[in-house]
Amino acid sequence: MNELELIQGLKSGDEASFKYLVDTYQDRIFNTAIGIVQNAEDAEDVAQEVFIQVYRSIHSFKGESKLSTWMYRIATTRALDLLRSRKSKKRFGFMQRLFGDDNELMHELPDFNHPGVALDRKENAAKLFKAITQLPENQKTAFTLHKLEELSYQEISEVMETTVPAVESLMHRAKQNLRKILANETD
Amino acid sequence: MNNNRNNKIEEILGSLDGTQKAALPDFFYTRLKARMEKGLEPTIKKSWVLRPAFAFAALGIILLINAVVILKGDANKNTASNDSETIQSIAAEYSLNDNSLVYDLNQDK
Numbered sequence: 001m002n003e004l005e006l007i008q009g010l011k012s013g014d015e016a017s018f019k020y021l022v023d024t025y026q027d028r029i030f031n032t033a034i035g036i037v038q039n040a041e042d043a044e045d046v047a048q049e050v051f052i053q054v055y056r057s058i059h060s061f062k063g064e065s066k067l068s069t070w071m072y073r074i075a076t077t078r079a080l081d082l083l084r085s086r087k088s089k090k091r092f093g094f095m096q097r098l099f100g101d102d103n104e105l106m107h108e109l110p111d112f113n114h115p116g117v118a119l120d121r122k123e124n125a126a127k128l129f130k131a132i133t134q135l136p137e138n139q140k141t142a143f144t145l146h147k148l149e150e151l152s153y154q155e156i157s158e159v160m161e162t163t164v165p166a167v168e169s170l171m172h173r174a175k176q177n178l179r180k181i182l183a184n185e186t187d
Numbered sequence: 188m189n190n191n192r193n194n195k196i197e198e199i200l201g202s203l204d205g206t207q208k209a210a211l212p213d214f215f216y217t218r219l220k221a222r223m224e225k226g227l228e229p230t231i232k233k234s235w236v237l238r239p240a241f242a243f244a245a246l247g248i249i250l251l252i253n254a255v256v257i258l259k260g261d262a263n264k265n266t267a268s269n270d271s272e273t274i275q276s277i278a279a280e281y282s283l284n285d286n287s288l289v290y291d292l293n294q295d296k
Contacts, residue, residue: 022215023216026215027208027210027211028208030215031208031209034209043209044212044215044218047211047215048219048222051219052222114203114206114209115207115209115210116208116209117203117206118205121202124198124202125202125203127202128199128203147204148203148206148208178200179196182196182199182200183192183196
């Protein structure tokens with residue numbers, strides 16, 4: 001099934017097309033989300049929301065970009081939304097503990113271990129993931145898409161709706177910031 | 188020393204190179220379909236402001252403020268009636284209510 005047929009199938013509500021879409025893209029979307037949210041359960045949640053959004057808004061997809069580019073864009077937006085809501089939850093953690101009915105304690109997430117990292121690199125990768133959480137959103141997105149999804153700068157620029165030099169600059173700044181963060185951590 | 192530290196940082200920075208892609212657990216499609224059938228709306232978690240405990244606490248505070256305002260209003264009424272009695276007694280003592288003491292301009296004419 002080529003992309004055009006897939007889009008036509010999705011627009012006509014064909015379930016086989018939707019299943020094909022999920023089978024084809026689920027791991028790419030999950031891998032992107034897990035790099036940003038750094039938690040497998042949250043990443044699966046994001047992946048589900050991405051496919052639901054695609055199902056609901058396929059009629060508004062004009063085909064100006066590739067389907068995968070559009071889906072990466074939705075995935076990064078949803079993952080960043082989740083990080084924002086996590087941050088605001090943390091901010092209101094005190095109030096939640098006062099008035100929350102479940103009395104859940106808001107605590108820092110433990111170090112993240114990406115399932116695809118080789119065993120001998122796990123310790124370093126955990127340090128790097130911790131440092132990535134401190135990057136600004138756009139640097140985080142560019143760095144994650146490049147390092148984990150191995151997207152080219154051209155592809156990243158399409159996902160982020162910017163230019164290739166802008167992505168190069170984002171990557172350069174991301175690496176500089178990570179060096180600074182890691183230098184402070186190793187002191 | 189500095190070189191060692193820089194090497195370590197570069198090693199950490201390169202630790203994601205060649206990372207294998209994370210894969211979803213099995214039966215993702217089944218879980219996705221179940222969620223879609225449950226309701227197409229993505230789960231939006233309720234704000235803490237909308238939680239019953241918070242709503243009842245806010246209602247309690249509003250009722251308390253109302254009660255304080257009403258009770259304070261009654262107390263003011265009593266004070267006001269006491270004040271008028273005091274003024275009347277002072278007026279009586281100094282015969283301020285006696286109209287004869289009022290200088291009548293018309294009488295002189």
